[in-house]
Amino acid sequence: SQKIEQNSEALNIQEGKTATLTCNYTNYSPAYLQWYRQDPGRGPVFLLLIRENEKEKRKERLKVTFDTTLKQSLFHITASQPADSATYLCALRDRGSTLGRLYFGRGTQLTVWP
Amino acid sequence: EADIYQTPRYLVIGTGKKITLECSQTMGHDKMYWYQQDPGMELHLIHYSYGVNSTEKGDLSSESTVSRIRTEHFPLTLESARPSHTSQYLCASSKPGTGSGGNTGxxxxxxxxxLTVL
Structure with a gap:
């Protein structure tokens, strides 16, 4: 069956450290993968996209890697701040989907403490 | 800031009531979606539309219905709400394109x- 699995537990780190979140997928052939941030009671907000032929993307303190051999994407937040505390969702667009829809993981809840 | 609006933000109703969740966007996007999300769970697509008069059911079976009479408006209706319908409903839109070039999709x-149904 098709699965998207993110860090199984919440991630708690100290301010200033690098947070690394994992997204693993099974039985998908992603055209691209996206990361979203979701705050409690709010809708997700898009952060970054990485395509199947890209290894790494950066945006300010954010970095995403994509390894199609390992079927994994890593999402890094460097110099983390308490304001980075949120749930982070990975989503992928499957080449096999004729409708171009996105499939989401359950998310990883990140808490950055001072 | 995204120009997509949902009302109501919170709704508590009794079983058997008919409800409509409103969704409007001012970005001129053709594609619109309804997702359902329960705490700690992934978003499940329940309806989508690629344009006016185009609506399809998503992956997750839902007793709700949608309509797309205008580009900017994509309401979701439950004819007879039940406690099992209690959930968070998220509306979304996207630009056309497949994520190539400058379009991130x-x-x-x-x-x-x-929505809470008692």
């Missing part, structure tokens, strides 16, 4: 409608 989400 991102979804723009509303703030969500949290």
């Amino acid at each position: 991102e979804l723009f989400f509303g703030e969500g409608s949290r």
Whole structure:
């Protein structure tokens, strides 16, 4: 069956450290993968996209890697701040989907403490 | 800031009532979606539309219905609400394109409608 699995537990780190979140997928052939941030009671907000032929993307303190051999994407937040505390969702667009829809993981809840 | 709006943000109703969740966007996007999300769970697509008069059911079976009479408006209706319908409903829209070039294919989400059926 098709699965998207993110860090199984919440991630708690100290301010200033690098947070690394994992997204693993099974039985998908992603055209691209996206990361979203979701705050409690709010809708997700898009952060970054990485395509199947890209290894790494950066945006300010954010970095995403994509390894199609390992079927994994890593999402890094460097110099983390308490304001980075949120749930982070990975989503992928499957080449096999004729409708171009996105499939989401359950998310990883990140808490950055001072 | 995304220009997509959902109302109501919160709704508590009794079993058997008919409800409509409103979703409007001012970005001129053709594609619109409804997702359902329970706490700690992934977003499940329940309806989508590629344009006016185009609506399809998503992956997750839902007793709700949608309509797309205008580009900017994509309401979701439950004819007879039940406690099993209690959930967060998220509306989203996206630009046309497949994520190539400068188009990230991102979804723009509303703030969500949290429905509780007693």
